[in-house]
Amino acid sequence: MRRRQFLKMSCVLGAGVALCGLGVDLVPIEAWADEIKKIDRLKTARQTMSVCCYCSVGCGLICATDEKTGKIINIEGDPEHPVSEGSLCAKGAGIFQTTEANEHRLTKVLYRAPNSDKWEEKNWDWAIDRIARLMKEERDKSFITKNAAGQVVNRVETLAHMGSSNLDNEECWSITAWARSLGLVYIDHQARV
Amino acid sequence: MTNHWIDIQHSDCILIQGSNAAENHPISFKWVMRAKERGAKLIHVDPRFTRTSSKADFYAPLRSGTDIAFLGGMIKYIIDNNKIFHDYVVNYTNAPFLVDGKFGFKDGLFSGYDADKRGYDKSTWTYQKDAGGIILRDETLKNPRCVYQLLKAHYARYDLKKVSSITGTPEKDLKTVYEMFSSTGTKDRAGTVMYALGQTHHTVGVQNIRALAIVQLLLGNIGVCGGGVNALRGEPNVQGSTDHALLYHYLPGYLSAPRASQQTLESYIKKITPATTEAKSVNWQSNYGKYAVSLLKSWYGDAATKDNEFGYAWVPKAEDGKDYSVMTLFDVMYAGKIRGMTVFGQNPACSIPNSNKVRAAFAKLDWMVHLNIFDNETASFWKGPGMDPAKVKTEVFLLPASASVEKAGSQTNSGRWIQWRYEATKAPGDCIYAGEAIIRIQNKLKELYQKEGGTFPDPILNMTSDGLAEKGGYDAEKVAKLINGYFLADVEIGGKQYKKGDCVPSFALLQADGSTSSGNWICAGSFAQDGKNLMQRRGKADPTGLGLYPEWSFAWPVNRRVLYNRASCDPSGKPYNPKRAVLEWKDGKWVGDVPDGAPPPLAAEGGKLPFIMKPDGVSSLFGPGLGDGPFPEHYEPLESPLAKNLMSTQQNNPAILLYNSDKDMVASADARFPIVMTTYSSTEHWCTGAFTRWQTWLTEAMPQAYVEMSEELAKEKGIKNGDKVRVESARGKLECVAMVTPRFRPFLVNGKTLHQVGMPYNYGWRFPEGNGDSANLLTPTVGDANAMTPEYKAFMVNVVKV
Numbered sequence: 001m002r003r004r005q006f007l008k009m010s011c012v013l014g015a016g017v018a019l020c021g022l023g024v025d026l027v028p029i030e031a032w033a034d035e036i037k038k039i040d041r042l043k044t045a046r047q048t049m050s051v052c053c054y055c056s057v058g059c060g061l062i063c064a065t066d067e068k069t070g071k072i073i074n075i076e077g078d079p080e081h082p083v084s085e086g087s088l089c090a091k092g093a094g095i096f097q098t099t100e101a102n103e104h105r106l107t108k109v110l111y112r113a114p115n116s117d118k119w120e121e122k123n124w125d126w127a128i129d130r131i132a133r134l135m136k137e138e139r140d141k142s143f144i145t146k147n148a149a150g151q152v153v154n155r156v157e158t159l160a161h162m163g164s165s166n167l168d169n170e171e172c173w174s175i176t177a178w179a180r181s182l183g184l185v186y187i188d189h190q191a192r193v
Numbered sequence: 194m195t196n197h198w199i200d201i202q203h204s205d206c207i208l209i210q211g212s213n214a215a216e217n218h219p220i221s222f223k224w225v226m227r228a229k230e231r232g233a234k235l236i237h238v239d240p241r242f243t244r245t246s247s248k249a250d251f252y253a254p255l256r257s258g259t260d261i262a263f264l265g266g267m268i269k270y271i272i273d274n275n276k277i278f279h280d281y282v283v284n285y286t287n288a289p290f291l292v293d294g295k296f297g298f299k300d301g302l303f304s305g306y307d308a309d310k311r312g313y314d315k316s317t318w319t320y321q322k323d324a325g326g327i328i329l330r331d332e333t334l335k336n337p338r339c340v341y342q343l344l345k346a347h348y349a350r351y352d353l354k355k356v357s358s359i360t361g362t363p364e365k366d367l368k369t370v371y372e373m374f375s376s377t378g379t380k381d382r383a384g385t386v387m388y389a390l391g392q393t394h395h396t397v398g399v400q401n402i403r404a405l406a407i408v409q410l411l412l413g414n415i416g417v418c419g420g421g422v423n424a425l426r427g428e429p430n431v432q433g434s435t436d437h438a439l440l441y442h443y444l445p446g447y448l449s450a451p452r453a454s455q456q457t458l459e460s461y462i463k464k465i466t467p468a469t470t471e472a473k474s475v476n477w478q479s480n481y482g483k484y485a486v487s488l489l490k491s492w493y494g495d496a497a498t499k500d501n502e503f504g505y506a507w508v509p510k511a512e513d514g515k516d517y518s519v520m521t522l523f524d525v526m527y528a529g530k531i532r533g534m535t536v537f538g539q540n541p542a543c544s545i546p547n548s549n550k551v552r553a554a555f556a557k558l559d560w561m562v563h564l565n566i567f568d569n570e571t572a573s574f575w576k577g578p579g580m581d582p583a584k585v586k587t588e589v590f591l592l593p594a595s596a597s598v599e600k601a602g603s604q605t606n607s608g609r610w611i612q613w614r615y616e617a618t619k620a621p622g623d624c625i626y627a628g629e630a631i632i633r634i635q636n637k638l639k640e641l642y643q644k645e646g647g648t649f650p651d652p653i654l655n656m657t658s659d660g661l662a663e664k665g666g667y668d669a670e671k672v673a674k675l676i677n678g679y680f681l682a683d684v685e686i687g688g689k690q691y692k693k694g695d696c697v698p699s700f701a702l703l704q705a706d707g708s709t710s711s712g713n714w715i716c717a718g719s720f721a722q723d724g725k726n727l728m729q730r731r732g733k734a735d736p737t738g739l740g741l742y743p744e745w746s747f748a749w750p751v752n753r754r755v756l757y758n759r760a761s762c763d764p765s766g767k768p769y770n771p772k773r774a775v776l777e778w779k780d781g782k783w784v785g786d787v788p789d790g791a792p793p794p795l796a797a798e799g800g801k802l803p804f805i806m807k808p809d810g811v812s813s814l815f816g817p818g819l820g821d822g823p824f825p826e827h828y829e830p831l832e833s834p835l836a837k838n839l840m841s842t843q844q845n846n847p848a849i850l851l852y853n854s855d856k857d858m859v860a861s862a863d864a865r866f867p868i869v870m871t872t873y874s875s876t877e878h879w880c881t882g883a884f885t886r887w888q889t890w891l892t893e894a895m896p897q898a899y900v901e902m903s904e905e906l907a908k909e910k911g912i913k914n915g916d917k918v919r920v921e922s923a924r925g926k927l928e929c930v931a932m933v934t935p936r937f938r939p940f941l942v943n944g945k946t947l948h949q950v951g952m953p954y955n956y957g958w959r960f961p962e963g964n965g966d967s968a969n970l971l972t973p974t975v976g977d978a979n980a981m982t983p984e985y986k987a988f989m990v991n992v993v994k995v
Contacts, residue, residue, distance in 0.1 A: 046617075048598075048615045049614060049615055049731075050597065050598045050614040051429070051604050051606075051612045051614045052429065052597075053596070053597035053598075054429055054879050055217060055218050055425075056218070056428060056429060056430075056432060056606050056607035057198060057219075057221050057606060057607065058604065058607075058608075058610060058612055060612075061614075063617035063618075065617050065618050070618060071618060072598060072617050075617075080733070082199060082733065082740065082745055083198045083199055083224075083608075084220050084223075085223070087223065088220070089219035089220060090876055090890075090891060090894065091876070091878075091885060092220075094885075094890040094891055095597075095598065097887075097888035097889070098596045098597070098598075098884060098888070099596060099599070099618075100618075100620075100621035102567075102887060102888065104567055104887045105566060105567065105593075105596075105621060105622075105624075106565065106566060106567060106568060106593035106594075106622075106624070107593055107621050107622025107623060107624060108593060108622055108623050109591070109592055109593060110590070110591040110593075111588070111589070111590055111591070112587075112588065112589040112590075112591075113588065114585075114587065114588055115582065115583050115585065116582060117576065117582040117583070119591065123623070124625070124633070127592065128633045128634060129637065130590070131560075131590060131634055132634055132638045132640075132641055133641070134533055134559070134560050134588070135533065135638060136638060136641050136642070136647060138532045138533050139647075139648060140648040147453055147512065149453070151453040151510070152456060152506060152510070153509065153510040153511075153512070154506065154507065154510065154649060154652075155509035155510060155511070157530070158530065158532045158533070159531070159533050159534070159535075160522050160526065160531050160533075161439075161534070161535045162519065162522075162535070162536045162537070162539050162541060163439070163535075163536055163537035163538045163539035163564075164434065164439070164537045164538030164539050164627075165427075165429065165430050165431035165434040165435075165439075165538075165539075166428060166429060166430065166538040166539070167430065167434065167537065167538055167627050167628075168430065168433075168600065168602025168603060168614075168627075168628070168669065169430065169434075169436070169602060169603045169604065169605060169611065169673070169676070169716075170602045170660075170670075170673050170676070171627045171628040171667075171669075172433060173437040173445065173672060173676050173712055174631050174635075174660065174667070175439060175537065176437050176439055176445060177492055177712075178656075180492070180508060180652070181492070181507070181635070181652040181656045182638075182653065183509040183652065184509065185441050185509055185511045185517045186441065186517050186522045186531065187439060187440060187517070188439070188440055188441060188518055188519040189439040189440065189539060190539060190544070191428075191434055191435040191439065191440060192440060192518055192519050192980070192982060193519065193545065193982065
C-alpha cells in the first residue's frame with residue numbers, strides 16, 4: 001500500500017487503549033501505539049531529500065524531521081529516485097542509526113594527551129588553536145624549498161593527510177585546496193584502496 | 194562507469210567479474226534483474242559462489258589473481274573465432290596502427306626492461322610514422338606489425354588448457370563464458386562488464402581492467418547503450434573525491450600533479466597537453482592548459498596573475514618518479530619520518546594492508562587529527578591490542594563531525610551523477626561539518642602566518658576566501674560554485690555574452706589567460722550561467738526512453754550520460770543499433786545524449802573520431818601509456834601458491850614497488866601458508882565497519898569476523914562450521930569463526946588441488962568488543978605497478994583449529 005494510505009490508518013488508534021481493562025498485555029500494544037504516534041508525527045514532519053552514505057549507487061532518501069523537536073524521526077527510500085525507486089539495502093535502510101538516535105555518536109571534541117590512557121573533553125577553539133600551532137611548527141621546521149638537485153619544490157614531507165570519500169564534494173575540494181596550500185605531497189584516501 | 198546504473202537493463206549479456214554486485218551494490222541489481230526480464234544472460238566469474246552467482250545464468254569459478262589469464266583466453270577466443278565487431282575495431286581502435294619494429298615481448302617481459310630500476314624504457318612501445326609524422330596503418334589488419342596481429346600473437350599462448358591450469362576454471366566453463374559473452378560482438382547485441390575491487394586489488398589491477406577494456410573494444414561494446422566498462426565504485430563519494438584529487442599524483446580534474454622537473458607553468462602545461470598528427474582527432478586533452486590556469490585562479494583568486502604564473506610556484510612539486518601513495522606514506526611513517534597526520538573519515542588501522550605495520554606507524558607520530566562520527570581503531574590506536582598507552586607519545590585529537598543527513602552538499606555516484614543533498618537537522622552536541630573544521634584550521638593558520646610570519650606563507654595567505662560564508666565559515670553552495678567556475682570579466686565567446694560573476698556553463702568556455710576560474714573543469718556546467726544549481730534537479734523526463742534522465746541531477750562531463758557515445762554510431766553517424774540508439778546524427782546535428790565531442794561523425798565534412806580524450810582519437814588495444822606493458826600479461830600475485838608462473842619465467846609483475854621494513858614479510862609458495870586467501874565485504878557492513886559496527890540493526894545480522902572455507906578444506910583440517918579458528922599469514926594472525934560452506938570449492942591448479950578461503954574485512958577490535966579484528970592483519974604491503982592499489986585479494990595463509 002502507499003505510504004499516504006498507511007498514514008491515514010493511524011486514526012484508528014483509540015481502540016487499543018480500552019483493551020487494558022480486559023487483561024490484555026499492553027507492552028506490545030504500547031509499542032504499536034508508539035509507532036502510530038510516530039506515524040502521526042510523520043504527517044507533520046518536514047521532509048528533506050538526501051542521498052545514501054554507503055555504496056556508489058547513490059540511492060535517494062527522504063528524511064523526516066519532527067516539527068516539534070527538530071530531530072530526525074524517520075529515514076526511508078525516495079520512490080521518485082530513478083535509480084533506486086524507493087528501495088534501500090540493509091545499510092541504507094538503517095541510516096537512522098547514524099544520527100543522534102545512536103548513543104555512540106561523537107558529540108564532543110576529544111583529546112588524548114601524550115602517554116595518557118584516556119580521552120579528555122575539549123572545546124573547538126582550544127583544539128583548532130593547538131592543531132594549527134602544531135601544523136605551523138612542523139611546516140616551518142621541515143619545509144623543503146629546493147630539492148637536492150636545486151629545483152624549487154616548496155613542499156613538506158613530514159606531514160600527511162588521508163580521507164575522505166565519505167565527505168561531500170565541496171568538503172573534499174576544500175581539503176585538497178588546504179593540503180596543497182600547506183605544501184603536502186603525502187595525500188591519499190579511499191580511492192587508492 | 195562509462196555508462197550508468199539504469200543503462201544496465203539494456204544489456205544482452207552482463208559479465209560480472211571481480212564484483213559481488215548483489216551483495217555490495219544491492220540496488221544496482223535491480224537493473225541487472227530488469228535486463229534478465231528482457232532476456233539478457235548474466236555471467237558471474239568469481240572465486241566464491243555468492244548471491245550474485247545465484248542469479249547468474251552461468252557461474253565460473255576462478256582462483257584469485259588470475260583474471261588476466263581468464264580474459265586473455267577470452268581475447269584469444271574472440272580473435273580465433275572471428276567474433277570481433279570488425280567495423281568498430283578498424284575505425285575506432287588502434288588495431289590498424291603499425292608498431293615500431295624494435296618493440297617485442299619475450300618470456301614475460303616487453304622490450305626495454307631495466308631490472309635494476311624495476312621499470313621499462315618505453316621508447317620502443319611506439320608506432321611507425323611516415324616522414325610527416327603520421328602514424329602508418331594497415332586497415333586490412335593483416336600486416337604482422339599492426340596492433341591487431343601483435344594482439345593476436347600475444348594471446349596465442351592463452352589456450353584453454355593453459356588458462357584452465359592457471360585459473361582452476363574447468364575448460365568447458367571457460368568455453369561457455371567465452372561463447373556467451375562474445376555473442377555481443379554483433380551490431381544488435383550489447384554486452385556490459387560490471388567490475389569492482391575484485392579487479393583492482395591486485396599487483397596487476399590496472400592491467401586486469403585493460404583486459405576487460407580490450408574485450409569490450411573488440412566486441413564494439415564501448416559507447417553503446419547496454420555496454421561499457423563499468424566500475425562499481427566502492428564508497429558513497431569516491432567518484433567525487435577522486436575527481437577532486439584527494440590523491441597526490443594529480444590535481445582536481447585529473448591534471449597530472451606538477452613534478453620538480455616542471456619548474457615553470459609553461460613546461461608543466463606542455464607536459465600535460467599531448468600533441469597529435471591525426472587530423473581527425475579532437476585530442477581534447479590539448480585544452481588542459483586552460484583548466485590548469487582556471488584551477489589556479491580558483492585557489493588564489495586575484496593573487497594569481499600572469500606575472501607570477503598564476504601562483505604556479507605555490508603548488509608543491511613532488512619528486513619525479515617517486516611514489517607518495519598510501520603504502521609508501523605508512524612505510525615512511527613507520528620509519529619515523531612523518532611527524533603529524535590528519536585522517537578525516539577513514540580508518541586506516543583496519544583498511545590499509547598489513548595492519549600491524551600501520552598501527553605501529555601511528556605510534557611514531559607526534560600528533561594525529563582524526564575527524565569522524567564514531568570512534569574507531571585509528572583514533573583509538575593508542576589503546577589497541579598490543580599497545581601500552583604509557584609508551585605512546587602521540588597527541589590525538591578526535592573531532593566530532595556532522596553525519597551525511599546533517600549537512601548540505603553534493604555527492605557523485607558511480608554513474609557520474611552529481612546529486613545534491615540537504616540538511617535534515619543540525620548535528621548533535623558540538624559536531625560541525627567536516628568542511629567547517631577544515632576552514633577553521635585554514636583560517637587559524639592564515640591568522641598565525643599573518644601575525645607571526647614563518648616559512649613561505651604565500652600559498653596559505655593567498656588561498657581564496659571566495660568559497661567562505663559571509664561570516665567566514667563553510668558554505669557548501671559557495672564552494673560548489675567555485676568548483677564550477679566563474680567568468681572573471683565581461684566577455685563575448687562564440688557570439689554569446691557572459692558577464693563577470695556569471696557561472697561558467699561549460700568547460701569549453703574556460704580560458705588560459707586568467708579570465709576564468711574553475712576549481713574543477715569536469716564540473717563546469719553543474720551550475721547554469723544564471724547560477725541555478727543543476728545538481729538539485731529532479732526532472733523525470735526521459736526523451737530517448739533509455740533511462741538517461743538528463744534532467745535528474747547533473748552528470749559530468751557536461752551532463753553526458755554515456756561516455757564515448759559517438760562510437761555507438763557508424764562513421765556516417767547512423768546508430769549501429771537503431772533500436773537502442775543513445776545518439777544519432779540527424780539533419781546535420783546529434784540527437785539523443787550529449788554527444789561525446791560536438792563535431793560531426795567521422796565520415797562527414799569536418800568529422801572527427803569518437804575517442805576524444807585519446808590523443809590519436811581512437812581507443813587503445815595497444816596501450817603504451819602504462820608502466821608494466823602495452824598488453825596485459827598474466828603474472829602471479831606477490832604471494833602465490835605456485836613456485837613458478839605457468840605463463841612465463843617472470844613470476845610477478847616486473848614493475849611493482851617492493852617494501853622491506855621489518856614488518857614486510859612475504860611468503861610465496863611456502864609450505865607454512867598453502868591456502869589462497871581473498872577479502873571482501875558484506876551487505877550489512879560498510880568497509881571496515883567504522884560506521885556499521887556501531888549499529889545494532891546491522892550487527893544483529895552480521896555480528897562477528899568469520900573465515901569462509903570449503904567443506905573439503907574443513908574436513909582436511911578437522912574444522913566444523915562454527916568452530917573457533919586462527920588464520921595466519923607471514924605478517925599477522927587473528928582468531929575468528931569458521932564458516933564452512935559449499936560456496937568455495939577446491940581448485941585444480943597446475944594439476945594439484947588448491948584451496949582458497951575468504952574473509953570480510955568489516956571487523957575491528959574497537960567495537961563490538963571480542964567480535965574479531967581486521968582481516969588486514971594478514972594482507973601484504975604491495976600494490977599495482979601503475980596505481981598502487983593494494984593486493985588485498987590474493988595472498989597466502991594457513992587456517993588452524995584453535
